[in-house]
Amino acid sequence: MIAATHAPLNTDNKPVLSLQNISKSFPGVKALQNVSFSINTGEVHALLGENGAGKSTLIKIISGVYQPDSNPDNSLSKHKRTADDTSKIQLDGITVNLDSPRTAQKHGIATIYQELLLYPELSVAENIFMGHAPRTRFGTLDWTKTRQLAREQLASLDIHDLHVDQQVGSLSVGNRQRVEIAKALSQNARILIMDEPTAALTGTDVERLFRIVDLLRQRDVGVIYISHRLEEIFTLADRVTVLRDGATVGTRDVSDTTEDLLINMMVGRTISELYPKQPSVIGAPVLELENVTRAPLTKSISLCLRRGEILGLAGLVGSGRSELAQTIFGITPAQSGKIIHKDRPVSIKSPAKAVELGIAYVPEDRSTQGLIREMRISENTSMAVLKELSNATLIDTKAEQLLADQSIKKFAIRASSSEQLVEKLSGGNQQKVVLGKWMASRPEVLIMDEPTRGIDVGAKAEIHRLMSELACQGMAVLMISSELPEIMGMSDTIAVMREGELVATFDAADATQEQIASAMMGSGTTTRTAAAGDEAVTAIHGTASSQPGIDP
Amino acid sequence: MRRVLRLLASQEAVLLLTLITLFVVVGSINPRYIAERNLYSIFLGNAYIAVAAIGMTMVIISGNIDISVGSLIGVLATISGTMAVSGVPIILCWLAPVVFGVLISSITGFLVAYLRIPSIVVTLGMLSILKGGLIAVTGGAWINDLPDGYALAQLKPFGVPMPIYFMVVLTIVAALWMRHTATGRSIYAVGGNAEAARLSGISKRRTIMTVFAVHGAFVGIAAVLFATQLSVIQSTVPPNLELTIITASVVGGVSILGGTGTVIGSTLAAVLLAAIGSSLIFINVSPYWLRAVQGMMILLTVLADLYRRRRQGLVK
Numbered sequence: 001m002i003a004a005t006h007a008p009l010n011t012d013n014k015p016v017l018s019l020q021n022i023s024k025s026f027p028g029v030k031a032l033q034n035v036s037f038s039i040n041t042g043e044v045h046a047l048l049g050e051n052g053a054g055k056s057t058l059i060k061i062i063s064g065v066y067q068p069d070s071n072p073d074n075s076l077s078k079h080k081r082t083a084d085d086t087s088k089i090q091l092d093g094i095t096v097n098l099d100s101p102r103t104a105q106k107h108g109i110a111t112i113y114q115e116l117l118l119y120p121e122l123s124v125a126e127n128i129f130m131g132h133a134p135r136t137r138f139g140t141l142d143w144t145k146t147r148q149l150a151r152e153q154l155a156s157l158d159i160h161d162l163h164v165d166q167q168v169g170s171l172s173v174g175n176r177q178r179v180e181i182a183k184a185l186s187q188n189a190r191i192l193i194m195d196e197p198t199a200a201l202t203g204t205d206v207e208r209l210f211r212i213v214d215l216l217r218q219r220d221v222g223v224i225y226i227s228h229r230l231e232e233i234f235t236l237a238d239r240v241t242v243l244r245d246g247a248t249v250g251t252r253d254v255s256d257t258t259e260d261l262l263i264n265m266m267v268g269r270t271i272s273e274l275y276p277k278q279p280s281v282i283g284a285p286v287l288e289l290e291n292v293t294r295a296p297l298t299k300s301i302s303l304c305l306r307r308g309e310i311l312g313l314a315g316l317v318g319s320g321r322s323e324l325a326q327t328i329f330g331i332t333p334a335q336s337g338k339i340i341h342k343d344r345p346v347s348i349k350s351p352a353k354a355v356e357l358g359i360a361y362v363p364e365d366r367s368t369q370g371l372i373r374e375m376r377i378s379e380n381t382s383m384a385v386l387k388e389l390s391n392a393t394l395i396d397t398k399a400e401q402l403l404a405d406q407s408i409k410k411f412a413i414r415a416s417s418s419e420q421l422v423e424k425l426s427g428g429n430q431q432k433v434v435l436g437k438w439m440a441s442r443p444e445v446l447i448m449d450e451p452t453r454g455i456d457v458g459a460k461a462e463i464h465r466l467m468s469e470l471a472c473q474g475m476a477v478l479m480i481s482s483e484l485p486e487i488m489g490m491s492d493t494i495a496v497m498r499e500g501e502l503v504a505t506f507d508a509a510d511a512t513q514e515q516i517a518s519a520m521m522g523s524g525t526t527t528r529t530a531a532a533g534d535e536a537v538t539a540i541h542g543t544a545s546s547q548p549g550i551d552p
Numbered sequence: 553m554r555r556v557l558r559l560l561a562s563q564e565a566v567l568l569l570t571l572i573t574l575f576v577v578v579g580s581i582n583p584r585y586i587a588e589r590n591l592y593s594i595f596l597g598n599a600y601i602a603v604a605a606i607g608m609t610m611v612i613i614s615g616n617i618d619i620s621v622g623s624l625i626g627v628l629a630t631i632s633g634t635m636a637v638s639g640v641p642i643i644l645c646w647l648a649p650v651v652f653g654v655l656i657s658s659i660t661g662f663l664v665a666y667l668r669i670p671s672i673v674v675t676l677g678m679l680s681i682l683k684g685g686l687i688a689v690t691g692g693a694w695i696n697d698l699p700d701g702y703a704l705a706q707l708k709p710f711g712v713p714m715p716i717y718f719m720v721v722l723t724i725v726a727a728l729w730m731r732h733t734a735t736g737r738s739i740y741a742v743g744g745n746a747e748a749a750r751l752s753g754i755s756k757r758r759t760i761m762t763v764f765a766v767h768g769a770f771v772g773i774a775a776v777l778f779a780t781q782l783s784v785i786q787s788t789v790p791p792n793l794e795l796t797i798i799t800a801s802v803v804g805g806v807s808i809l810g811g812t813g814t815v816i817g818s819t820l821a822a823v824l825l826a827a828i829g830s831s832l833i834f835i836n837v838s839p840y841w842l843r844a845v846q847g848m849m850i851l852l853t854v855l856a857d858l859y860r861r862r863r864q865g866l867v868k
Contacts (some may be wrong), residue, residue, distance in 0.1 A: 048589065330753070355753035371749055372744035374811050383741060383752040386734035394732045 014093070016041045017109070017191055017221050020088045022068045024057050026306065031069075031214045033056040039191060039222040044213060046233040046254070047226045050266055050484065050517075055226055058243065059090075059193050062224070063111040064104030093178035093207050109191040110184030110473075114200070116176050120169030120182075125150035128183045129167050144513055153182045157212050172211050174205030181212060185221075190491065192216060193224040198232060199318065210236060228316050228521055230259050242266055242425045259518070267484055268511040277464070280472045283307030285340075286444050287359070287476065289328070291335035297323040299500040302336065305476040306446055310467065312491030313480045314516050320366055320500040321480045325447045328478075329361040330354040360438035364430050364449040364480075366427070370434040372425035378404035380422050380433050384441040407436030412462065428459025446470060464490060481545055563805025571621065577768055578724040578831040585657035585834040594830045595823070596705065599715030600625075600777035600849040601793075602822035603801035606726045607770030609818040612801050613730075614663060614763045615743035615810030616671035618657075620678035621771055623794030627767065628653050629680050633695040633785040634703045646704060649779070650772030656682075657768025663758035679794070687788055695785040696794050705781040722773065723747060730815060739829075743810030772856050796846070800825060803849050825849070 019037035024031045029380035033216045034056045039045045040471055049055050060066040068087055088095050091107055118127050126133075126149045132148065146183055150164040159178050162171075168179060174344045177197060178349040194213075198206050213236055216223055226235055233240055234254060242249040242265040249265045287305040292298060305311055325330045328339070328347040338367040339346055341357050348354050354361070363369035380388055382400045389396050389403075404418035411432040415425060422433055431451065438446065451467070452460040467490060471477050481487050487494055496519040504519040579586035604621055611618050628649035637646040656678075663674045707714040730736035738759045741749035750756050779785050790796070804821035806813025829842045 069838040329751070350755070351751050352755055361751060363751060369746070369747050372741055372748050372811070373808075374744050375740065379737065379740075382737075383749070383754070386737055386754075390734045393736060395737065397732070 013037060014041075015090075016092060017062070018060075018090045019088075020090075021064070021089065022058070022061060022089070023067050023168060023170055024066060026063060030246055032061070032447045035243070035246070035248050036252060036391070037241055037248065037251075037517045039224060041220040041222055042217050043239065044225055044237045046237035046240040047224060047243065048230075048233065048240055048266060050263060053243040053266070054246040054298055056195075057197060058421070059226065059371050060222065061109065062104070062161075062191075063109055063193060063216055064098040064101045067099060078288070082221075092454055104265050105187060107273075108188055108190035109193070110187060110189035112177065112180045112184065112235060113196065114195050116173075116180050118168045118179060119520070120174055121167065122163050123167060124162060124179055125164040127154060127179055128164075128186050130183070132187065135346050149186070150182070153186050154178070157185070157215060157336075159180060172205070173200050174202075174208065174379075177201070177205075177209065178212065181216075185216075189221065190271075191224065192220045193226075196228065197225070198227060198229065230521055233262075234259070234368045243301075260484075260514075261515050263514050263521075267517045277310075278468045278472055279362075280308040280310075280468075280492070282309045282492060283474065284342075286342060287328070288338075288340040290340070290456045292327060292334045292336040292339060294327045294332055294334050297500040298327050298334070301338075301497075301502050302447045303505075305478055308470050308471050308474055309492045310477040310479055312487040313497060314476060314482075314484065314494060315497035315519055316522055317482060319497045321497050321519070322499065325361065325449050325478065325480060326403065327353070329359060329447060355441060358441075358443045360441060360443035360447065361382075362431075362438060362446070362448040362451060364453065366430050366434055371422050371430055373479070374421060376404075376419050376435075377408065377413070377422055377425075378418040378435055381407050381418075381440055383437050389406070403440050404436075407433070407439060410439070411436055411466065426459075428462070431459070431463060432466075435463070439470075443475065443520060444474045445478070447478045447480075450482065451479060452481075452483075470475045487516065488513060496520055563817045564814065565815060566818060567804065567824055570799055571820065571824050573841070574827055574831060575826070578696075578834055581836040584598050585636050585831060590830065594765045594826050595716045595719070595834075596713050596781060598822060598826035598829075599713075599719040600705075600781070601800060602719045602819045603722055604771050604774035604797045605804070605818040606722060606815045607767035607774075607799045608613040608797050608804050609804065609813055609815050610726070610730065610739060610770075611671070611767050611809060612798075612806045612808060613741045613743045613813050614760055615746065616760065616763070616809075617798070618675045618764075618767060619658065619672065619798070620660070620675040620682055620796075621792050621797055623679050623682035623686065623791050624653065624656060624768075624771050625775045625793060626654075626753070627686050627776055627789060628772055628787035629779035629785050629789070630686060630690060630695065630787050632776060633698060636698055639699075642699065642702055645702065646776050650769050653768040653772025653775065654765050655768070657764045657771065661761045662817025664722060664764065665757040673730075690787040692787060694787060698783060698784075698785070703780045704785065705777045715781070717775065718777060719819060722770070723815055726770075726815045729740060733797040735762055740811060745811070745814075796825070797822075799846050799850055803846075803853050805853065805857075808854075 015038035018036075020036050021034045022036070022114065023033050023097060031482070035054065035058060037058065039324050040247055047055050047058065053268050057066060061068050068089070069086075089098060096107060098107070099496055119130065121464040122130070127148045130144050134142045134145045147164045154160070156165070157178065159182070162175055162178065168176060171179070181192070194323065195211055201209060212382070213223055213225070225233075227233060237254050239253055240257065240262065242262060244266060249297075250318070252261075283306055284302050285306050290302050292302070293298045294302050299320070301324055313324070322461065323332065328348065329333050330350045330353050333347070333349045339348060346357060350359065351361070367373060372383070378400055381404045382395070385403075390398050401418060407413065408415060408418060413431065413432045413436070415423070422430055425433065448467070452463050464486075467477060471492075479487075479490060481490075488511070490510065494506045494508050495502055495512055496504045496506075496516060498520060499522075503522070506515065575586055593632060604625065608621060609620060631647045631652055632645050635648055638644065660671070660674050660678055663669050664671045705713070705715050709717070730739065738749065738754045740764075741752070742759045744758050748757050749759075778789070779836055800822035801813070801818045802808060803825065804813065804818030806818060822828060828845055829839065831841050832841055832845075
């Protein structure tokens with residue numbers, strides 16, 4: 001990746017925006033705790049952290065979507081309280097209340113989200129001036145002036161290949177992003193938040209984006225830049241703030257830090273006692289993948305699922321882990337490559353076929369993919385085995401009842417009876433119903449996508465205990481998780497995906513969080529040349545080899 | 553005790569209680585309303601609506617709809633009548649609408665399941681094709697001179713009109729099928745959450761194909777009852793017949809979003825709607841109010857459903 005030329009730093013400037021001791025709680029979760037953050041004019045300030053570290057919550061507070069908790073007292077009990085401990089947001093040294101996105105916009109704060117919020121049917125000029133187009137004397141919209149101002153706005157960003165009358169829907173992602181930036185600046189944005197702006201861009205578009213960010217810096221706009229790509233931070237940013245578990249770990253000048261240091265700051269979590277993984281006997285392969293490919297996010301994946309083994313699949317959001325799971329389960333069948341089920345090549349063209357082969361899939365999103373909310377527990381647990389439960393034509397209601405009662409008992413589902421509708425259960429109990437449904441089909445391979453997302457700590461530990469038990473009983477488990485401690489704590493083998501490829505595998509016993517995190521983000525832990533490409537990390541295709549762990 | 557309460561709160565119980573109340577109240581105002589003759593005439597003229605509503609209920613539970621059902625009944629009745637007039641054995645005349653009903657409805661099912669065209673669009677097209685085709689072919693003429701022995705709906709085994717047997721037996725069979733077979737369960741599953749059903753190994757396409765084919769059979773039976781209830785067959789079916797049938801399903805408690813509802817509810821609702829229509833005459837209210845009453849019942853049912861869901865925290 002080509003570095004844009006650095007403009008002179010403006011770090012002497014006073015902060016244009018500063019947040020102090022910001023906390024934000026959601027029911028059951030503390031998303032942010034006493035986070036402080038500031039940005040100067042003409043500064044590019046990178047925000048770094050794992051999934052769930054609190055980045056999104058923080059930018060939503062800055063852009064007025066969320067309001068911070070008004071009463072910070074409770075969270076401060078451990079600290080000695082001083083006058084500075086009060087929570088506040090200041091713009092140019094004046095305390096403000098960003099109570100809605102509109103207020104934030106009026107204060108010159110603009111956000112460019114990953115999903116661009118443009119009107120595809122309208123023209124570039126119309127999009128840039130949506131809601132604040134210039135008017136004529138008669139109060140009607142002044143199109144001539146709108147187009148002219150739009151042209152000027154684009155020219156000021158050094159964008160000359162975009163026509164203001166083009167329909168936005170016909171533009172490339174990179175061009176649409178430029179329109180978004182022009183739109184933000186047309187509203188006199190002084191602070192621009194960019195949420196993973198390069199995630200959907202390709203090479204030349206990334207370079208152009210970097211040049212535009214540099215231009216913004218020269219125009220004294222403060223840019224809050226969120227990215228998982230460390231090399232971008234070193235190319236673009238002046239300062240970097242690292243968040244972890246909703247708290248600020250620290251803010252550093254980019255010139256004073258290294259990738260190693262940043263990764264350490266991000267992952268320095270301890271693995272708690274919550275994961276009672278029992279050692280299990282790892283047996284013969286049940287399912288082997290050889291160069292399995294499905295465009296766009298499953299690229300020549302080879303891996304092996306063995307009896308009794310929990311294979312943890314790590315990677316950033318969008319790295320292709322769920323897509324791989326869906327390919328194995330036949331939702332999006334493989335386009336090429338081989339899948340071998342107990343020494344026999346198979347083709348898995350539909351979920352029904354996968355179920356037949358003894359594969360179970362606990363999807364990421366329980367409510368849309370895992371359960372039928374308006375059905376009873378018993379009806380949900382029998383869903384995958386309806387045929388087996390039917391003698392001749394009718395469903396054996398007694399057997400169905402028994403199945404439901406067994407899974408309520410086995411998984412300790414808290415419900416009044418098996419007749420209860422699943423929509424009335426808590427998240428953790430719903431997840432257990434999904435598990436119960438799949439256990440009923442007595443699978444040999446269990447795929448779990450983010451099995452503990454959004455469920456409380458107690459239920460989480462129970463799910464982990466169950467996973468461990470299932471592995472001990474000889475099930476092959478593929479666990480996708482975005483939580484490194486969960487990956488570290490539960491897996492026997494850890495595989496890492498990035499941009500649709502399997503980039504590394506580790507034996508869980510001797511992997512470190514840092515190694516996994518750097519494989520996830522595509523940077524070497526020992527060199528700064530990571531940006532050169534995937535080779536920085538040991539690329540392994542085929543964990544089916546007899547040595548499961550290879551150190552990068 | 554709680555079980556009893558929950559049972560009483562069900563849509564079926566509410567409909568049944570309303571029906572009984574209606575008979576008691578209107579019957580006390582005008583005893584002729586609950587005379588055997590009137591009760592039979594209520595069923596005789598409306599049982600075919602209840603039968604078609606069974607199929608419709610299944611279709612709606614699966615997350616689809618069929619607005620071509622009225623025209624389909626017209627076409628199937630005309631096929632049956634034309635065959636009867638031209639001397640085809642009567643048993644074949646009774647079976648033909650069922651066979652053609654399954655065939656035509658399967659075409660709809662195929663377009664919905666395999667080509668993924670929304671059912672409202674497919675059946676809107678079907679509606680025009682069937683209605684237009686019917687009028688073009690028959691020229692709007694009625695079929696007279698039906699042979700003796702053709703009038704199935706006018707038979708009265710043990711003194712009870714034939715349509716009542718059909719309505720009751722088909723409702724029970726359909727209710728058992730929906731509740732106690734894997735296919736019936738799949739219909740609820742696909743309508744409740746198609747994605748989750750598919751991920752559980754249930755084939756959405758096959759389920760939707762099946763539901764439309766079965767629906768076609770019920771429509772075929774409904775068409776026979778319609779064709780044989782009078783001594784002529786009108787090629788113009790009652791206007792808005794499809795809306796009356798859909799109304800029966802919705803008032804019967806089926807969620808228009810799919811996933812919940814019962815065929816017992818839809819049959820009770822069809823009977824209730826017919827009974828209300830008849831009662832208007834006996835209490836000297838213009839029958840034109842019937843449509844307004846039906847409309848009010850739809851809104852009341854949907855509001856009650858919304859209230860229930862809100863209490864369960866399903867919607868905001």
